[in-house]
Amino acid sequence: MKLGLKLLQERAKVGSFWWPYISNLPETYTVPIFFSGEDIKNLHYAPILHQVNKRCRFLLDFEREVKRTLVSLTQDKHPFGGQEVDASSLGWAMSAVSSRAFRLYGEKDPNGIRIDIPMMLPLIDMCNHSFNPNARIVQEQDTSNSRMQVKVVAETAIKEDDPLLLCYGCLNNDLFLLDYGFVMHSNPYDCIELKYDGALLDAASTAAGVSSPNFSAPVPWQELILSQLNLAGETADLKVSLGGQETVEARLLAALRVLLSSNVETVQKYDLSTLQSLDAEAPLGVANEIAVFRTLIALCVIALGHFPTKIMDDESLLKQGASGSTELAIQYRIQKKSVIIDVMRNISRRLKLLSSKETATAEG
Numbered sequence: 509m510k511l512g513l514k515l516l517q518e519r520a521k522v523g524s525f526w527w528p529y530i531s532n533l534p535e536t537y538t539v540p541i542f543f544s545g546e547d548i549k550n551l552h553y554a555p556i557l558h559q560v561n562k563r564c565r566f567l568l569d570f571e572r573e574v575k576r577t578l579v580s581l582t583q584d585k586h587p588f589g590g591q592e593v594d595a596s597s598l599g600w601a602m603s604a605v606s607s608r609a610f611r612l613y614g615e616k617d618p619n620g621i622r623i624d625i626p627m628m629l630p631l632i633d634m635c636n637h638s639f640n641p642n643a644r645i646v647q648e649q650d651t652s653n654s655r656m657q658v659k660v661v662a663e664t665a666i667k668e669d670d671p672l673l674l675c676y677g678c679l680n681n682d683l684f685l686l687d688y689g690f691v692m693h694s695n696p697y698d699c700i701e702l703k704y705d706g707a708l709l710d711a712a713s714t715a716a717g718v719s720s721p722n723f724s725a726p727v728p729w730q731e732l733i734l735s736q737l738n739l740a741g742e743t744a745d746l747k748v749s750l751g752g753q754e755t756v757e758a759r760l761l762a763a764l765r766v767l768l769s770s771n772v773e774t775v776q777k778y779d780l781s782t783l784q785s786l787d788a789e790a791p792l793g794v795a796n797e798i799a800v801f802r803t804l805i806a807l808c809v810i811a812l813g814h815f816p817t818k819i820m821d822d823e824s825l826l827k828q829g830a831s832g833s834t835e836l837a838i839q840y841r842i843q844k845k846s847v848i849i850d851v852m853r854n855i856s857r858r859l860k861l862l863s864s865k866e867t868a869t870a871e872g
């Protein structure tokens with residue numbers, strides 16, 4: 509927010525050196541803090557609703573704090589030239605920074621360590637994002653005057669009139685939408701967040717036809733492994749994810765394998781990293797892995813069921829012509845559901861392969 513306040517200060521300053529840059533910044537941003545209440549609800553996904561509410565609350569609190577600080581200042585000491593600063597202008601500044609600033613290393617701290625700081629980079633900030641960028645940002649020290657140089661360097665041959673594309677980072681769609689106001693289709697880093705919850709996993713396992721799952725009542729050796737996975741205990745982190753690069757978060761996979769096994773000796777043969785790896789082929793046996801995969805598929809079905817609309821419904825809404833933030837909210841939830849469907853496809857493929865191997869072994 510420090511950089512955002514500086515931006516507001518320069519915007520209010522008569523004759524600011526930065527005025528040509530600031531006057532060309534977008535007047536509005538498509539980030540969800542500016543969505544109508546209806547379109548925030550249209551996102552249909554609790555974790556992002558939570559984030560949007562958190563950011564809105566932060567802006568309202570910050571507005572109060574800024575107003576409290578400014579009220580006693582005389583005009584000559586007013587950092588914004590006497591202009592009113594409210595949640596809306598603070599939101600504009602926060603969005604300008606989150607969507608356009610790049611985190612690069614700044615000055616060294618007293619220990620000689622470079623600290624990353626957000627910087628506005630005029631012209632460079634005209635480059636859009638791509639996961640297949642044709643350029644990248646390079647930071648160099650100019651040896652002649654020891655000043656920092658920031659350059660955009662081509663990664664591939666770029667034809668005239670082609671846009672320069674940078675990679676903003678391996679981000680999920682929550683961050684793209686919250687910080688930049690757009691959504692990437694088929695984003696390989698997008699994922700959905702679930703709460704690790706014994707009752708939910710019991711329900712998923714039962715729906716998958718797994719007999720007597722005991723996620724709600726793990727035995728002590730299972731509880732111990734859950735603690736090692738940080739899924740049990742006082743400081744447990746119960747947020748787990750599906751999708752993205754891992755397909756199934758490693759901790760969730762290991763928990764499912766362990767809780768669906770009744771054989772402590774077999775489990776103890778493996779270290780946690782093997783139990784957490786989807787590439788480790790059925791470490792606790794084929795029957796265990798099949799139960800794990802079936803539970804995961806049922807978990808995906810439950811997660812899909814939490815969305816009030818189907819992708820088909822969303823697509824027909826888009827065809828009817830939704831506007832602005834409604835369209836963005838619909839695109840966002842389509843992508844979230846696509847993540848779940850992709851995980852289901854991936855796990856179903858693995859399940860089929862495993863089942864056919866099991867049949868071949870039984871027949872052979």
Ligand SMILES: C[S@@+](CC[C@H](N)C(=O)[O-])C[C@H]1O[C@@H](n2cnc3c(N)ncnc32)[C@H](O)[C@@H]1O
Pocket residue numbers: 607608633634635636637638687688689690691
């Ligand atoms: C650093 S600016 C890039 C320049 C911007 N297009 C402009 O003309 O000002 C970041 C903004 O560009 C847009 N943007 C960047 N990459 C995008 C992409 N791949 N798809 C859609 N919008 C994108 C978003 O509005 C984002 O907030």
